[in-house]
Amino acid sequence: MNIPFMRLDRQFAQHKDTIMALCEQVFAHGRVLQGPEVEQLEQQLCEVMGTKEAVAVGSATDALFFALVTANIKPGDKVAVPAMTFVATASPVIRAGATPVFVDAGKHYQPDITKTIELVNSGTIQAVVATHLYGQLFDIAPLAHACRVNGVTLIEDAAQAIGATYNGSGPGAQSFAASLSFDPMKVAGAFGSGGAIVTNEPAVAERIKRLRYHGRDDSRSYQELGYNSQIASIQAAIVGFKLDHLDEWAERRQNIARRYTSILDEISTVTSPLEIPGARHVFHKYVLTAGSDRDRLKKHLSDAGVGTMVHYASPLHKEPLFVEYLNADSSFPEAERLSREALSLPMYPELDDADVDYVCEQLTNFTW
Ligand SMILES: Cc1ncc(COP(=O)(O)O)c(C=O)c1O
Missing domain, CATH: 3.40.640.10 (Type I PLP-dependent aspartate aminotransferase-like (Major domain))
Incomplete structure (x- = not known):
């Protein structure tokens, strides 16, 4: 698939x-x-x-x-x-x-x-x-x-x-x-x-x-x-x-997110996207963190035909464009951790149930 x-x-x-x-x-x-x-x-x-x-x-x-x-x-x-x-x-x-x-980044990115x-x-x-x-x-x-x-x-x-x-x-x-x-x-x-x-x-x-x-x-x-x-x-x-169609499609995204989260919540080394109390999350992206498993998980999903991305692979302070604006004493440990551990799963309302089942299956198959 x-x-x-x-x-x-x-x-x-x-x-x-x-x-x-x-x-x-x-x-x-x-x-x-x-x-x-x-x-x-x-x-x-x-x-x-x-x-x-x-x-x-x-x-x-x-x-x-x-x-x-x-x-x-x-x-x-x-x-x-x-x-x-x-x-x-x-x-x-x-x-x-x-x-x-x-x-630096705080909680919830x-x-x-x-x-x-x-x-x-x-x-x-x-x-x-x-x-x-x-x-x-x-x-x-x-x-x-x-x-x-x-x-x-x-x-x-x-x-x-x-x-x-x-x-x-x-x-x-x-x-x-x-x-x-x-x-x-x-x-x-x-x-x-x-x-x-x-x-x-x-x-x-x-x-x-x-x-x-x-x-x-x-x-x-x-x-x-x-x-x-x-x-x-x-x-x-x-x-x-x-x-x-914003509400209808946001609801579909939320349902897909719920499916992913129901699998990921069983895995102790993964953090699924946290929903802030009081916030209506429309799941533009579904970004999990997978600790030291991230790169292996990305490859496992890619081998199974599931496209993923990293948001963001390089925090801005690491980009050449911004180097000249950095203070010598500034550090960004949380942004750096997220860039090493984050992985975005497919998330769009056009995913059908069979697609979502398949992604969930691949998350379950992975040797965590
Ligand atoms: C957080 C954030 N800011 C700004 C932009 C820039 O948006 P645009 O591509 O419409 O210029 C994007 C687009 O990817 C974004 O994700």
């Missing part, structure tokens, strides 16, 4: 009629950029995410950069970022001319909140980018409080957390803004690139609308240096369609 890590081909096959009809709709009206589908998507995002404003842009990487610029982060500023995340959490900080200050709050209280940083990894929100309230008290901007990287909530509220509820990704691998992925900012601040949304298209305002006057970061109307339409 062959269970790839991701199956966009199967997703397309299952929803071909809808996807092709949406493409036809866009080609027929011809407004392939900033068409009506983009505004519809923004309205839908406000409803789904529970924020007042949403602005769709070309990628989550751009969204984060625009949020930093809008927060007036400038050369010389310092911005706390997690060591255990995707490169695009930290690279926009450098693009804004500021310096990333890495923070999220940034170590105690250490992040210590940094906020130290008065040495101007902003924090906090990442919600793998489809789950951590409790942002203590960090949001510390940021408010110290005048530090809090931005949430919620690229992986569309549909996730903590105590009923989503990303962007307690921060300056949150960035979302519609990368094809994400829970509401486009068949291409796309991202958005959600925020409760109308002025933030207005500025980001200018930045995404050459600094142009509503009167078509170029007010400032801007960029070209538009989501294609086709992609907006497809993401909108996927948002309509």
Whole structure:
């Protein structure tokens, strides 16, 4: 049997009629950029995410950069970022001319909140980018409080957390803004690139609308240096369609996660993804840790035709891009442990029961 890590081909096959009809709709009206589908998507995002404003842009990487610029982060500023995340959490900080200050991972792969709050209280940083990894929100309230008290901007990287909530509220509820990704691998992925900012601040949304298209305002006057970061109307339409199915597909992901966890909980050397009380985990990824068995398990699954990945094989402080920003005395033991032990299993709603049974069988077969 062959269970790839991701199956966009199967997703397309299952929803071909809808996807092709949406493409036809866009080609027929011809407004392939900033068409009506983009505004519809923004309205839908406000409803789904529970924020007042949403602005769709070309990628989550751009969204984060625009949020930093809008927060007036400038050369010389310092911005706390997690060591255990995707490169695009930290690279926009450098693009804004500021310096990333890495923070080790804490429980549940999220940034170590105690250490992040210590940094906020130290008065040495101007902003924090906090990442919600793998489809789950951590409790942002203590960090949001510390940021408010110290005048530090809090931005949430919620690229992986569309549909996730903590105590009923989503990303962007307690921060300056949150960035979302519609990368094809994400829970509401486009068949291409796309991202958005959600925020409760109308002025933030207005500025980001200018930045995404050459600094142009509503009167078509170029007010400032801007960029070209538009989501294609086709992609907006497809993401909108996927948002309509967000709950149903999250439920399927949760059921698959339950199946995996029921096997893994029997194995003492494995930690299955912990579900934070109060959090609605949408399982963008299913990331277990397998101690010293990780590499052998990865090979066992690969030999059996099951695709896996490692998120993330190299914590950011180990990447050449960031070396010059490291302090001599900084250490990241938890991020390094996770990078050695973590393994992501196939996780998408198009996995059928036979696929899930097969993956579970291979987990049971493994000589732990
Ligand atoms: C945590 C995180 N941040 C940022 C990004 C960047 O998203 P995009 O590919 O839409 O720029 C990703 C995408 O993989 C991500 O996983």
